[in-house]
Amino acid sequence: MLKRYNINRDILTLSAILIIVPFFFQNDFYYEIAIVSLLNSLICIGLNMLMGYAGQVSLGHGAFAGLGGYIAVILGSKYGITPLFSIFIAVITMAIFAFIISKPILRLKGHYLAMATLGVGIIISIVLNVEDELTGGSDGMSVDSFTVFGYEFNSSLQWYVLCAILLVFTIWMFTNLINSPFGRVLRSIEGSEKAANSVGINVSHYKSIVFVLSVVIATIAGSLYAFFSGFISPSEASFSHSIELVVMVVLGGLGRIYGAIIGAVILTILPQLLTSFEDYQTLIYGAIIIFVMIFMPKGIASVYEDLKGRLFASNK
Amino acid sequence: MLQINRVTKQFGGIKAVDDLSFRVKKGSIHSIIGPNGAGKTTLVNMITGVYKVDSGTIFLDGADITNISTDKLVYRGICRTFQNLEICENLTVLENVLLGFDKYMDKSLLKSCFRAKSIQVDEARYKQRALHLLGLIGLEKLADQKAENLSYGILKKLEIVRALGTSPELILLDEPVAGLNPKETQEVSNLIKTVVADEVTIILVEHDMKMVMQISDYITVMNFGKKLAQGTPEQIANNEDVIRAYLGSGVVC
Numbered sequence: 001m002l003k004r005y006n007i008n009r010d011i012l013t014l015s016a017i018l019i020i021v022p023f024f025f026q027n028d029f030y031y032e033i034a035i036v037s038l039l040n041s042l043i044c045i046g047l048n049m050l051m052g053y054a055g056q057v058s059l060g061h062g063a064f065a066g067l068g069g070y071i072a073v074i075l076g077s078k079y080g081i082t083p084l085f086s087i088f089i090a091v092i093t094m095a096i097f098a099f100i101i102s103k104p105i106l107r108l109k110g111h112y113l114a115m116a117t118l119g120v121g122i123i124i125s126i127v128l129n130v131e132d133e134l135t136g137g138s139d140g141m142s143v144d145s146f147t148v149f150g151y152e153f154n155s156s157l158q159w160y161v162l163c164a165i166l167l168v169f170t171i172w173m174f175t176n177l178i179n180s181p182f183g184r185v186l187r188s189i190e191g192s193e194k195a196a197n198s199v200g201i202n203v204s205h206y207k208s209i210v211f212v213l214s215v216v217i218a219t220i221a222g223s224l225y226a227f228f229s230g231f232i233s234p235s236e237a238s239f240s241h242s243i244e245l246v247v248m249v250v251l252g253g254l255g256r257i258y259g260a261i262i263g264a265v266i267l268t269i270l271p272q273l274l275t276s277f278e279d280y281q282t283l284i285y286g287a288i289i290i291f292v293m294i295f296m297p298k299g300i301a302s303v304y305e306d307l308k309g310r311l312f313a314s315n316k
Numbered sequence: 317m318l319q320i321n322r323v324t325k326q327f328g329g330i331k332a333v334d335d336l337s338f339r340v341k342k343g344s345i346h347s348i349i350g351p352n353g354a355g356k357t358t359l360v361n362m363i364t365g366v367y368k369v370d371s372g373t374i375f376l377d378g379a380d381i382t383n384i385s386t387d388k389l390v391y392r393g394i395c396r397t398f399q400n401l402e403i404c405e406n407l408t409v410l411e412n413v414l415l416g417f418d419k420y421m422d423k424s425l426l427k428s429c430f431r432a433k434s435i436q437v438d439e440a441r442y443k444q445r446a447l448h449l450l451g452l453i454g455l456e457k458l459a460d461q462k463a464e465n466l467s468y469g470i471l472k473k474l475e476i477v478r479a480l481g482t483s484p485e486l487i488l489l490d491e492p493v494a495g496l497n498p499k500e501t502q503e504v505s506n507l508i509k510t511v512v513a514d515e516v517t518i519i520l521v522e523h524d525m526k527m528v529m530q531i532s533d534y535i536t537v538m539n540f541g542k543k544l545a546q547g548t549p550e551q552i553a554n555n556e557d558v559i560r561a562y563l564g565s566g567v568v569c
């Protein structure tokens with residue numbers, strides 16, 4: 001049955017880790033870090049699909065996640081729409097938004113694409129800051145509690161379970177997608193757009209699709225984060241959050257299925273581990289990133305995959 | 317089959333292709349030769365929709381295909397290879413060939429995410445066909461190698477095989493043996509002559525005169541974007557204008 005549904009060793013390992021880890025949580029703070037790690041992992045899976053597989057950079061995904069979150073929150077607080085439905089509307093809205101901007105933006109390549117996504121991200125962040133009647137400005141706004149069909153999410157454990165299930169399900173779909181002809185098309189776009197085009201692939205169409213998909217995932221994660229933390233502020237949509245997400249994907253391993261999760265988890269936890277260094281925290285954080293990139297230029301997941309390749313080479 | 321009517325393409329001050337007309341007969345190997353910069357690649361790019369023509373028309377089996385985009389032309393049966401290799405180096409050899417079959421594949425998002433049975437079945441079938449194509453030129457052993465690890469000659473062949481995956485009716489080969497050694501050149505030559513030419517009409521852009529003379533049914537010679545001469549290989553080999561143009565540019569036949 002495992003085989004039939006393509007539930008492979010990696011997915012089982014991930015599920016096992018997600019089940020075991022909470023037993024080591026000593027208080028709510030551990031849960032909080034874990035949940036943020038899971039939500040960042042989600043965004044990074046989408047971003048990895050865009051950057052690592054289709055080869056298109058985005059320095060705007062923090063902003064997309066933030067804007068998506070705001071839309072969901074505002075629909076709930078100002079118009080009284082239930083959380084699940086407001087997330088749904090946010091997803092649709094952001095998908096349309098992403099599709100529209102994808103057409104002109106994804107025609108650009110490399111640095112120019114990076115600049116364009118950066119620009120869109122900064123505009124979003126400015127708008128969220130300035131439109132204070134709707135967004136509460138730089139102070140942010142508080143968010144109503146998250147209920148699904150009357151069932152209220154009020155404990156960290158509930159949130160953890162929700163996010164963990166969502167992550168496993170997403171990575172399962174993502175694995176299937178990457179290993180399908182669709183996934184091959186994405187990788188061919190990174191390899192050579194001219195080659196892809198020459199065999200009948202409408203490159204700009206597929207670029208738009210991945211971009212929209214990655215924004216949709218960011219919107220879901222961004223909305224859930226807002227509902228989970230009970231608060232949303234423009235810093236969610238800031239430039240530094242966008243950069244942080246890119247660093248997570250690159251550090252974890254571009255174009256590696258589990259790279260996004262590894263990068264997101266490590267870089268979410270790391271700052272917490274380094275708090276005892278006080279003033280030197282950022283310095284050490286930076287040094288660790290540089291160190292990893294020098295010794296594992298293809299990301300942490302590449303080392304894991306090499307190891308796995310060696311361990312399981314015999315039973316292949 | 318293909319009819320080029322007075323096409324022109326200008327880059328800044330240069331007329332890369334200048335009021336050029338010719339026809340390609342179905343089932344033939346039609347070579348296009350000419351000195352460097354004659355406009356051969358530009359012509360291929362116009363036929364395959366990479367460049368828009370400035371003026372003129374292109375007809376395929378009576379249908380106007382002028383300025384139709386490259387990917388749509390693949391569905392009309394036109395495919396090409398590149399002078400400067402365009403291979404997805406991040407994919408394996410087999411995956412590159414499978415890319416050639418892309419136009420037949422179901423890529424709907426939901427089915428892909430949920431691993432629909434039909435996609436699995438199709439994939440297995442196309443894998444067999446891709447391996448068969450690779451077998452035709454002895455590359456099936458390299459199927460699982462990453463393309464980035466392979467030699468230029470092998471990738472040049474791979475490009476032709478990939479194009480065959482689209483089951484083209486017309487294939488345009490832009491210098492398929494440039495940079496290959498004599499043995500590889502012979503292999504590609506055989507591939508074109510035996511495998512490709514069986515079912516496919518070929519437009520061959522090539523500087524290797526020996527090969528052109530051997531396998532062409534018909535030759536069009538270009539110089540400075542214009543048609544200099546046309547005819548059978550014998551006619552071209554004895555054409556004074558052609559000899560002069562080539563001697564002038566330093567290429568020895």
Ligand SMILES: Nc1ncnc2c1ncn2[C@@H]1O[C@H](COP(=O)(O)OP(=O)(O)OP(=O)(O)O)[C@@H](O)[C@H]1O
Nearest residue numbers: 327330332350351352353354355356357358359399
């Ligand atoms: N994209 C472009 N922009 C500007 N000029 C171009 C472009 N493509 C081609 N040219 C010019 O058009 C002319 C014809 O070039 P083209 O590449 O078609 O020649 P070719 O016959 O394929 O030559 P070769 O045998 O060297 O491949 C050249 O002068 C070239 O510099």
Ligand SMILES: [Mg+2]
Nearest residue numbers: 356357358399
């Ligand atoms: Mg050329």
